[in-house]
Amino acid sequence: MQRNIHRMAEFFSEGPTKLRPHFKAHKTTEIARRQLAAGSCVGLTCATAGEAEVAAGFCEDILIANQVIGLDKCARVAILAKSGIDIKVAVDSELGVEQMSKAAQDTETTVGVLVEVNIGFRAGTPPGEAAVVLGRRISDTPGVELRGLMGYEGPAAGIEERDRRGTMAKQALDRLLSTVHPFREAGFPTDIVSAGSTGTYDMTGRMDGVTEIQAGSYVLMDTAYRKEGLPFEQAFWVLGTVLSRPSPGSVSADCGHKSCSQDHGMPDVRDVPGATVTFLADEHAMIAVPPDSTLKPGDRLQLVPSHIDPTINLHDVFYALEGDTVVGIWPIEARGYAEQRMAMG
């Protein structure tokens, strides 16, 4: 983990573009502190108001790289702004502007906003004129302050083959960057032009006009990103115990999909030659093994998750290791739903 953190910080020490590590990947203060301490960072990226509330405990510059919709959530963001956090949210709709404006004015504060441009995925205005129209709306609205632009090249980031990933990322980013000039022409700020991700950091992180890169998975990695040949090392695993060997060719272990996500495919088994996860049930991993495998009930094994974010979200703590020694138990503070925890009182 420390090597990954320093490798990424070093990459961003060279260019004008900086790093904004994504808190959603691990939701863990102890990790985010180390990312920020390594340098080259402008602040943190969060996915939700709840993550931002945790991140605000140790970081003063936060981007929620997501639409914040709902007056309750907008109010929580406004309270962070009021408390002195330089917080920014992505906006792509009239309603997003209206609600954040109302919450900010009710709290007697101002919240920063970035216009999110649709670069091919889940949200955003069309590039160019539509983004300028929304930018104008924001500039004319009290309680919100236009700070720049954002786009997320998610579909590109997941492409295994590097050349095609680069081509797709460039196509996506061209849509975002094509909006920079009209924004400047309109007199809008462009000192934040934020994009992502771990899969494309060294491509979009060197594109002129991009000021910061949101990247999360690099810090601990997973098998999906490993396939992209990135210069980061696998740094977390799910520890399991073999429960049963119901046949010579299979074992079951106590690490099912309540402890390891499978949305990016089955996890790998670390350092057990020939062992393949064939099925995840709630509490069981079914693992095919060679008939001469010595794996038996009681043996420990480690799964290498295919997707870092949802796997970590299933757990309450990390056990931090140096070599084989546990040197820390790190709570995954931002896991779950802050509003649900608040509801419990």
Added chain:
Amino acid sequence: MQRNIHRMAEFFSEGPTKLRPHFKAHKTTEIARRQLAAGSCVGLTCATAGEAEVAAGFCEDILIANQVIGLDKCARVAILAKSGIDIKVAVDSELGVEQMSKAAQDTETTVGVLVEVNIGFRAGTPPGEAAVVLGRRISDTPGVELRGLMGYEGPAAGIEERDRRGTMAKQALDRLLSTVHPFREAGFPTDIVSAGSTGTYDMTGRMDGVTEIQAGSYVLMDTAYRKEGLPFEQAFWVLGTVLSRPSPGSVSADCGHKSCSQDHGMPDVRDVPGATVTFLADEHAMIAVPPDSTLKPGDRLQLVPSHIDPTINLHDVFYALEGDTVVGIWPIEARGYAEQRMAMG
């Protein structure tokens, strides 16, 4: 939910076979209490020692329908036995017997065990002689008390077509029940012969020799079990908010796979004609909608999960409704890993 609970209790009020509701489905005291109060129950089923620790707060008869491996976990089970809980665990290996025996003796108590018979899935001894050999080993070992047999017809339970499901369930159960006679011949108890599940409750729940049925999903249901035409109603949903409408044919909402599992397929959208979930990202559901759909940012929607257990496991509370009124906020107490919470102190 109340109708589901009473429908299942009514079914088991008729036969000699009783119900042992599975706590793993919802991990929630407020729900389990209602299941037990409806009658026809012998106690609760749990999947883990951590669930049993929560269940022991309100239920004195608990089966952990799973191998408990590891001296730390065995010790936690033994403490429950010592505190007066009639607790039983499944065992299919020498190591399982040894470890539970040691933990029970160290705690000066006795833990009940069922021999798990492999009826085609994740664990268990072969039926017949091998089960008797393990039963003998248990009978000869201090600290553990042989109580009966168990099998889980998991693969059968998931078959949509009822006749084929019944055939498969019978084949699986025949393996379990073929071991009852040799067990009796050997002088072993068979007053507990436990099987599952929601998908097969009315088939295996009427088979001679089966004393109890483990069933969990019936209480709140999901789309996977709905396809089996069971007489239970969908009774929980994941509430989301539309964040963006990036194109006329799609919206994104704030309910991704960190709030709704997809291991049994995409969730449905409740009561929105023509809306189909096409992709779940960490924090986003991408939903295809007809171009004339009025769905817009700020609208609420409800996902119908495809799999109840892992979806509930992502949340900290239920909001309990009567009609449209929230009448309770129910903590999902057994979510996560008790050992991780203990590690945090």
